[in-house]
Amino acid sequence: MDSVKIALTVNGRRHEREVEPRRLLSDFLREDLRLTGTHLACEHGVCGSCTILMNGQTARSCLTFAVMADGAEITTIEGLGSVENMHPLQAAFWEKHGLQCGFCTPGMLMSALELLRENPDASSEEIHQALAGNLCRCTGYQTIVEAVEAAAETMRGAER
Numbered sequence: 001m002d003s004v005k006i007a008l009t010v011n012g013r014r015h016e017r018e019v020e021p022r023r024l025l026s027d028f029l030r031e032d033l034r035l036t037g038t039h040l041a042c043e044h045g046v047c048g049s050c051t052i053l054m055n056g057q058t059a060r061s062c063l064t065f066a067v068m069a070d071g072a073e074i075t076t077i078e079g080l081g082s083v084e085n086m087h088p089l090q091a092a093f094w095e096k097h098g099l100q101c102g103f104c105t106p107g108m109l110m111s112a113l114e115l116l117r118e119n120p121d122a123s124s125e126e127i128h129q130a131l132a133g134n135l136c137r138c139t140g141y142q143t144i145v146e147a148v149e150a151a152a153e154t155m156r157g158a159e160r
């Protein structure tokens, strides 16, 4: 199959690559750009592990072809923060024990980020709803919701 040239920005850095039209965005990010923080589990749109932001909106990268991201701004977990400089969501997940094995965490953080950008005062119920498409096999979800509530408080304080 003929390759197609795409140009996109990932975590603030521009990339131009040739990809096969059938190449998934998840594989493109993980294998071509070596951004392995985006995780793959179900690979058919159910678990939310592969969630990234595409032009500010969450997307399942396992259901998105790389060519669909041509011209897009992508944010992956690597663009959120670093060990030295954690985003408030990352710090809150750490402090509130919002993760155990951590496999679901990158996708959870991306969904939570989208929520808090759109709704900084999200209620516990709204957080539950926003994360309903992200499955976690470890935590029981309560600590995740508490972590998002704590991050929301920090982010609101930072904006004041």
Ligand code: FES
Pocket (backbone or CB within 6 Å): 039, 040, 041, 042, 043, 044, 045, 046, 047, 048, 049, 050, 051, 060, 061, 062, 063
């Ligand atoms: S790996 Fe994409 S939704 Fe599960």
Ligand code: FES
Pocket (backbone or CB within 6 Å): 098, 099, 100, 101, 102, 103, 104, 105, 135, 136, 137, 138, 139
């Ligand atoms: S922390 Fe293990 S799957 Fe969520």
